[in-house]
Amino acid sequence: MKRALVLKLGLAASMFWGISAGQAEEPVSVKLSYIVDHPAIEAAKNGILAALNKAGYVDGKTMALEVQSAQGNMSTQAQINSKFVGDKPDLIIAISTPSAQTAMAATKDIPIVFAAVTDPLAAGLVDSYEAPGRNLTGASDMTPIDKHMELVRRIVPDVATIGVIYNGGEANSVAQVEVVKAEAAKAGLKVVEATATQSSAVLDAARSLVGKVDAIYVPTDSTVVSAIEAVARVGGEADIPVIAGDTGSVERGAIAALGFDYFDIGLAAGDYAVAVLKGESPAKLPVRFIDRLQLYLNPKAAAAMGVTLPDSLVKEATRVIE
């Protein structure tokens, strides 16, 4: 009788030991959310997960990952972050500006790594790019607009006025256009803006630039990029070269783009996720910007828009669309 009890206690103790031993190797808890399902966001997510996997954090084994999409609704995004904070994870990952802002409102303690926030300073997320200062850091998807303007000048040497088509309701696009204006001012260029709040308005926006500009620049704006064919059509009809900020647009009719892959932004944010999980403080990790750039060219589109691409540029191209 007594022996049985001892046995039972021993068994219970060993089970307890087993549980606590398991706890020592408990997987890290990572929560990831994004505002809306979108190819760029998907690519960034894959990049983050690739970086985590490479560092040995594998979902279901060494990492307990939960992914939530707010499906375009900001109040749902806020609720997703209250759920996350309640679960007390080791790390919260937020892709897109409102996702990062609502995560920040939900917790001041749990570390947050963001990705694909174009201007984290203007979004109030960080004190400065060099030292974020709070519980969050991450990777920006700000494109190198200075290099884009240089590209425009190499393709259209006598450019005096440049047209920009974007969605004025997108924080990320407005941040880019601010930089375009600053860069243009430095180079003595005039900027004419055209805005489209939905993809069906892009054609009209492009037409509004005809006769006013020497070149059209399309920033990485999901509304305009989704209707890039309309811009390319206007460019072809009115002999205005169209230069884009994302490489995907080149296959669809733009002359050239010096772009990056959202997967690489995800990788950069993912490296930070790993660093934070290993104990580094987000407050001290400077915001990362993308430096791996690819040049895509489309000579056929260039011919249609009345320009020839310089040979020196063709030599630098990562890819030339035939």
Add this chain to the structure above:
Amino acid sequence: MTLFAFMGAVEAGLIFSLVGMAVYLSFRVLDFPDLTVDGSFPLGAAIAAVGIMHGIDPFAATALAMVAGFLAGLVTAVLHVRLNVLHLLASILVMLALYSVNLRIMGRPNLPLLAADTVFTPLQALPIPGYLALPLALAVVVLAAKLVLDWFLATEIGLALRAAGANSRMAAAHGIERGGMVALGLGLSNAYVALAGALFAQAQGFADVGMGVGVIIIGLAAVILGETLLPTRTVILATAAAVVGSLIYRIAIAFALNLDAIGLRAQDLNLVTAVLVVIAIAAAKLTQPGWMAAGRAVRVRQLPVARGAREDA
């Protein structure tokens, strides 16, 4: 569900119960499907955020947001009453216009408020944590808003407004002009929505021009859920139902967010939420006596005249 997640749902539910009451006022009392709310919600957020950024007292900025919301509702009413624009179209036009107006007000699509003092800042002095203090403060605001609406709808003007919504011809026979009542009702309704937007922006620390997406759906869900779960014979019960409906809707989303364990994925959220709401409605229907005739009963209930007749009986 953790306490934090639950309180998050309560917080969102309380803020959106203001939208629920607003939708009850426009959609049920005035019989006016008002989509202005998708624009007046971010309008409230924008006015409050810009006001606070310019050093205006957060309470004054919130009041200003309500005034702006009232004016937005008024514009919809004028389009409908004076220019005879169909009610649905009039509200869609104002919603459309407000998108540009909100961008103008904020100067950019997203305005952070994280470092600024808001109406919730005094709560930090309380010895209770923020996730409890915020819902408590919001509960007080919502209760006050409910009592004001109950009181208003019982005043002589409120009764006239209800009559104009229920049967405008009969109301006209009693010397009630429908146009004025629509203007007052939509103004008040959108002031409530703008208040919700202002509070949401201050609770979350930013205003965004995309904040209004789907607000009308949330308001309608709150009203319909509330009506299903609670009796709505009187105004007091109906406004209470809008609050309860909003809370239940938010808790349904909180449940939906926890369902990934059974194989549902992030992209299923909207579908799961919709199904949960339908289940809640169905459950309430099934527990009612004579549920077989429920379909017919709903149709009768939606006719304000029939409802009045039934109350008289």
